[in-house]
Amino acid sequence: xxxxxxxxxxxxxxxxxxxxxxxxxxxxxxxxxxxxxxxxxxxxxxxxxxxxxxxxxxxxxxxxxxxxxxxxxxxxxxxxxxxxxxxxxxxxxxxxxxxxxxxxxxxxxxxxxxxxxxxxxxxxxxxxxxxxxxxxxxxxxxxxxxxxxxxxxxxxxxxxxxxxxxxxxxxxxxxxxxxxxxxxxxxxxxxxxxxxxxxxxxxxxxxxx
Numbered sequence: 001x002x003x004x005x006x007x008x009x010x011x012x013x014x015x016x017x018x019x020x021x022x023x024x025x026x027x028x029x030x031x032x033x034x035x036x037x038x039x040x041x042x043x044x045x046x047x048x049x050x051x052x053x054x055x056x057x058x059x060x061x062x063x064x065x066x067x068x069x070x071x072x073x074x075x076x077x078x079x080x081x082x083x084x085x086x087x088x089x090x091x092x093x094x095x096x097x098x099x100x101x102x103x104x105x106x107x108x109x110x111x112x113x114x115x116x117x118x119x120x121x122x123x124x125x126x127x128x129x130x131x132x133x134x135x136x137x138x139x140x141x142x143x144x145x146x147x148x149x150x151x152x153x154x155x156x157x158x159x160x161x162x163x164x165x166x167x168x169x170x171x172x173x174x175x176x177x178x179x180x181x182x183x184x185x186x187x188x189x190x191x192x193x194x195x196x197x198x199x200x201x202x203x204x205x206x207x208x209x
Contacts, residue, residue, distance in 0.1 A: 025072070027136050027137055027139070028068060028072055028137075029072065030133075030136050031065075031068060031133045031136060031137060032065050032068045032069045032072065033065075034065075034129055034132060034133050034136075035061045035062070035064045035065030035068065035129075035133065036061070036062060036065035036066065036069065037065075038061055038125070038126065038129045039058050039059070039060075039061030039062035039065055040058075040062070042054055042057060042058035042061060042122055042126060043055060043058035043059070043062070045058075045118065045122040046058055046122075048115070048118060049114045049115040049118040049119045049122065050112060050114045050115060051114035051115070051118075051119045051122075051164075051168075051180050051184075052100070052103065052104050052107055052114075052180055052181055052184035053114075053119070053123075053163075053164045053167055053180045053181075053183035053184045053187065054114075054119055054122055054123070054164065055100070055184070056100045056104075056183075056184040056187040056188055056191075057123075057126060057160060057161065057164055057187055059096050059100065059191070060157060060160065060187055060190070060191065061126070061129075061157075063092075063093050063096065063191070063194075064157070066089070067086075067089050067093075067198075070085055070089065079205070080205075080206065083202045083205040083206050084202070084206065086198055086201070086202040086205075087198075087199060087202035087203065087206065089198060090194075090195045090196075090197075090198030090199035090202060091195070091199060092195075093191055093194060093195035093198065094191070094192055094195035094196070094199070096191055097188045097189070097191030097192040097195060098188075098192070100184060100185075100187070100188035100191065101185060101188045101189075104181045104184045104185050104188065107177070107181060108177075108178075108181050112177055113171050113175055113176055113177045113180070114168075114171060114177065114180050116168045116169070116171040116172030117168075117172065119164070119167070119168040119171065119180070120164075120165055120168035120169065120172070122164075123161055123162075123164035123165040123167075123168055124161075124165055126161040126164065127158055127161035127162060127165070130157045130158040130161055131158060134158070160183075160186070160187055160190065163183045163186065163187075164183055166179075166183075167179035167180050167182065167183040168180075
């Protein structure tokens with residue numbers, strides 16, 4: 001990922017600052033562990049609740065965490081190598097987004113309402129994890145556009161988590177599967193948007209000067 005912003009979403013923060021500020025780097029590692037750890041938990045919960053929205057949100061956690069992790073590992077690499085990694089990550093995220101949409105469409109033809117209570121509980125925990133990640137980085141947000149970007153993405157993820165909780169309430173109220181599928185589709189579209197931005201920036205950075 002680029003030294004200036006690592007990716008369009010700023011998921012790895014300021015690479016130069018991370019190299020010289022141990023506290024900042026620790027904060028980024030905490031965010032990585034929160035995203036990857038809860039993403040793995042949520043994907044299991046998504047299958048248990050049979051919720052496409054939870055599965056999509058789990059992939060969002062894992063995607064954010066893996067991008068940040070590779071960005072931190074690649075701190076000492078060349079700018080071109082980081083851009084190549086970003087390009088591969090963007091393509092991978094885009095593939096995930098397409099897969100989520102395709103599976104949601106398939107489920108729409110075989111709609112089964114998820115376990116609303118479990119879906120809601122996991123959605124609330126996901127919201128708490130995202131808020132925690134934002135608070136971990138809040139101390140470093142001032143004056144750093146890249147960390148501010150991470151904070152904004154945590155905020156946006158929190159909004160997606162609220163949508164999951166609302167969908168769970170609607171599933172419980174209506175007994176229908178459409179709220180779950182609708183939220184899964186929206187999260188997948190966010191995936192595709194992020195993937196597009198990452199690929200576009202990586203390709204620009206890889207062009208000859």
